[in-house]
Amino acid sequence: MLKSIDWGEVKRKREEFWNSSPAYRAIYERMVKQGYHFIGTIGVVKRCHWSKEAVLRNxxxxxxxxxxxxxHRCIQMSPVAAWCWNRCLHCWRIQPEDIGLHWDETRVPVVDDPEVLVEESIKVHREIMAGFKGNPKADQKRVEEAMNPKHAAISLTGEPLLYPRLGELIKEYHKRGITTFLVTHGTxxxxxxxxxxxxxxxxxxxxxxxKKSYEEFNRPLVPRAWELFQETLEIVRSFRSPTVFRFTIVKGYNDHEEALRSFAKMVERxxxxxxxxxxxxxxxxxxxxLTLANMPEHEDIRRVAQRLSELTGYKVLSESIPSRIVLLSRIDKPIRHGKGCPDGVEHPEKWCPVLTKEYEERED
Known part of the structure; x- marks a missing residue:
């Protein structure tokens, strides 16, 4: 049974925290301007580009x-808005150099109640998607479906593994029939x-x-971060749930043979x-x-994916050109966790037609 939450008190604590130092205030103002909605005290939700595309353009x-x-039924959230053990060059997380102020990025100063984070993330997602009600271009059936979210991507910004009650957070989502996709750098x-x-x-x-490239690019803030990541590679094998290695390709940095051979060894482990x-x-x-020149074209991603397929034995199954991403798999067909896009693996163009050669999410 859900406990009663005093939302006025939640808001009061949130405002008190983010006004408690110039650094926190600057983070808060910058993130709100970027479209983030704060939940609990230091959690955030942001509408995904594809939630809008789902209701407006199918x-x-x-x-x-x-x-x-x-x-349209997926909540994009993080329990830790601005905390991580890395300062990766490619990350959109707010870092001290972005605002000229410093804070301890390695330790979360507040531990929010998992139930508060889950309930408020659902509440905020509904409020965001309700903005499409009455929009003549929006599919109103889909807007109504969005009021009942079924998925949560715990991946938005910051490192979710720094949230001490992560297992409870996942459990709270699952209790409500909401699936969870957890993204981590594995430190x-x-x-x-x-x-x-x-x-x-x-x-x-x-x-x-x-290790050398990790220290230069991922810029760890703690000792032994590379070694901790290596430990994570081994732990992944023990998970019963499906697991994904997502290789983010930065043109001119990690798209060469030495990097790809090393990635293949990680996959083997x-x-x-x-x-x-x-x-x-x-x-x-x-x-x-980084620069715009570091963002690969989809053809670059196809080339890297094909090489990784050769090196690992994983089969190239599908792609999404607008997101510049390719799927490789060691099983014949992906495990599905919802009812969306039933033949999307075989026919991605049917569910996500290409509208522009530009990277759409940059404009959102």
Whole structure:
């Protein structure tokens, strides 16, 4: 039975925290301007580009194509808005250099109640999607469906493994019939090994191929981050839920043979269910650290995916051109966690037709 939540008190605590220092205030103002909605005290929700596309243009994200996730019913959230053990060059998380102020990024200063985060994330998602009610261009049946979210992507910004009650958060979503996709850089293998409840699907996000490249690109804030990531690769094998190694390809950085051979060895160690080869997105704070030339074209992603297929034996199953991503798999057909895009693997163009050669999400 759900407990009664005093939303006025939740808001009061949130305002008190974000006004408690100049750094926190600057983070808050920047993130609100970027379209983030704060939940609990330090959690956030943001509407995904594909939620809008689903209701306005009948187009869906790659998670719909491959795993059945209904884009308009998916909550994009993080329990830790601005905390992580890395300062990756390609990340859109707000980092101290972006605002000229410093805070301890490695330790969360507040631990929100999982039930508050889940309930408020649902509430905010409904409020965001309700904005399409009455819009003549929106599919009103889909807008109504969005009021009953079925999926949560715990991946938006920051490192979710720094949230001490992550297993409880996952459990709270599952209790409500909401699936969870957890995305991590894997610097807390201890947390992954001790989750009270596994996510519906686990993603390990990977960019670097050795310790030197990791320290230069992922810029760890803690000792032994590369070694901790190596431990995570081994832990992935023990998960019962489907697992994904998502290789974010940065043009001119990790698209060469040495990197791809190292990635293949990681796949051999971790034995993930899937590999996703995804283009780096020239977004947010990363625009001050990388250049537009670092964002690969879809042809570049196809080439890398084909080479990884040769090196790993994983089969190229599908792609989504607008998201510049290719799916490789060691099983014949992806496990589906929802009713969206039923033949999306075989016919991605049917569910996500290409509208432009530009990277759409940059404009949203």
């Amino acid at each position: 187009r869906f994200c790659y998670k719909c194509l491959w795993y059945g996730i209904e884009s 807390r293998p201890d947390v992954l090994a001790n989750l009270e409840e596994e996510p519906t699907q686990l993603y390990i996000s990977i960019e670097s191929w050795d 971790g034995n993930p269910t899937y590999i996703e080869v995804k283009a780096y997105m020239f977004l947010g704070g990363s625009r001050g650290r």
